[in-house]
Amino acid sequence: MTAWLMLAKDGSKRIGEGYDDNPATHYSWDDTVPNHAAVKVGDVIALWDATELLGLSVIEDIGLGQAEKKTPYCLKCRKADVAERKKKLPRFVCWNSECKHESDEAGWKDKKVITYRSRHEAGWIPARGTLMAPELRALCVKPKSQNSLRELRWHDFQQALAHGSVPLPLRIIDTAHQTIQSGHGTxxxxxxxxxxxxxxxxxxxxxxxxxxxxxxxxxxxxxxxxxxxxxxxxxxxxxxxxxxxxxxxxxxxxxxxxxxxxxxxxxxxxxxxxxxxxxxxxxxxxxxxxxxxxxxxxxxxxxxxxxxxxxxxx
Incomplete structure (x- = not known):
């Protein structure tokens, strides 16, 4: 079984509008996000807010669409690797390792994107208080990744949930996965x-x-x-x-x-x-x-x- 840790936090997915998240029912992303096309129906979706696990479920459906969004770029190297700081100034910093330019301004351009929206309400299990950020990062295939969509080591993640300080019943996840994989709607x-x-x-x-x-x-x-x-x-x-x-x-x-x-x-x-x-x-x-x-x-x-x-x- 494949599982994904997905960041669901206001303002966390770089800069830009258009994301529509409700952790218990749906999650959205677009093709500017690494791993955007790797997520499949039947995969486990685990949502966190950069502090703790919010909950998990199984993806029943992924809706595709198209949209236009404004994306920022670095005024020095012209690449779209710009992050907006919330507290520290200057406001913008380029993530390009060969640039790292800091500025109070960023360039903006319109870009057509493919949008994705998961539906996963069926098997949603709330999980606040079970796993915190350090534990979740350690359970990723690439623990040092900064991506909004990160693959989890499913077996280890499952064990951590089943045997943690607040054990979760995961039979719903298993049954939902089996039902979806067998081709039956949920x-x-x-x-x-x-x-x-x-x-x-x-x-x-x-x-x-x-x-x-x-x-x-x-x-x-x-x-x-x-x-x-x-x-x-x-x-x-x-x-x-x-x-x-x-x-x-x-x-x-x-x-x-x-x-x-x-x-x-x-x-x-x-x-x-x-x-x-x-x-x-x-x-x-x-x-x-x-x-x-x-x-x-x-x-x-x-x-x-x-x-x-x-x-x-x-």
């Missing part, structure tokens, strides 16, 4: 299209009730899809429950699952260290569910507890 975890209507339908069915904990303020309730992968992206019958926002995220990650035989909650051992969550382990669902719900809950269980009924996510 709509996974949170299908945004039609989400308001889906939530209203669940509120009409269950009322203002979190399926895991009971009555809750409507502002805290989200429409949670019980299935992780749906080829057509539709909101399936019996495929949703209302969950408190924090429980929704933990359910998506597989840290909470539902044993459909007993209709009780099963928590990853890591959650049991937190008293408010620990008391949910073994608790019964707070709502009545249909055979359709059970079918989707079984699929969620198979994805996150497939190998054994013991907790695999510790």
């Amino acid at each position: 709509a996974t975890i949170r299908v945004r299209k039609g989400q308001p209507a889906f939530r209203k339908q669940l509120l009409d069915t269950f009322g203002e009730v979190c399926a895991f904990t009971g009555p809750a303020p409507i502002q805290a309730l989200e429409a949670a899809h019980l299935y992780s992968y749906a080829a057509n992206g539709k909101h399936h019958k019996g495929g949703g429950l209302l969950l408190r926002r924090d429980l929704h995220r933990l359910f998506d990650l597989g840290l909470i699952a539902v044993n459909s035989n007993t209709k009780t909650l099963h928590l990853a051992d890591g959650l049991k260290a937190f008293p408010d969550y620990a008391k949910l382990h073994g608790a019964s669902l707070a709502v009545s569910v249909t055979p359709d719900h059970i079918r989707w809950l079984n699929q969620h269980w198979a994805m996150h507890r497939a190998a054994t009924d013991t907790d695999l996510l510790t």
Whole structure:
């Protein structure tokens, strides 16, 4: 599996406008960026802000386009290797090793570029607090690289995430990769299209009730899809429950699952260290569910507890 560390930080991708990033859903770059064409559908995308890892996912789609952008160049050597300083003066410095010219001004020219935009919302796993900048740089194929797109040593990166101080469940990444590689479309975890209507339908069915904990303020309730992968992206019958926002995220990650035989909650051992969550382990669902719900809950269980009924996510 190929993995890329991509910088997602305002003003970090040299000078120029037109980048459109939302770490949890999409990331954009163009053909002025080294490695721009090496990134493929099915690759792992790991986004950081130059300080820490923000999260990771699998690229479901890469949209191509064309645009014009203003690019800077050095007024001395005329090459487009200019960086803008945020604090130190002079404002611009040439990165050309044979030039290194510093100036308060830079030249600008219009350039046609090919644009790339990844879509990767499906398997997104938030990861703040797991790996910091020095660790991430060390896990790159070229640790001293300054590029915005850097290839990671996937196996070492995976091990660092699985065995760090804040271990992450990576089964979602593996399943998303396998699904994409097999040629099946993914709509996974949170299908945004039609989400308001889906939530209203669940509120009409269950009322203002979190399926895991009971009555809750409507502002805290989200429409949670019980299935992780749906080829057509539709909101399936019996495929949703209302969950408190924090429980929704933990359910998506597989840290909470539902044993459909007993209709009780099963928590990853890591959650049991937190008293408010620990008391949910073994608790019964707070709502009545249909055979359709059970079918989707079984699929969620198979994805996150497939190998054994013991907790695999510790």
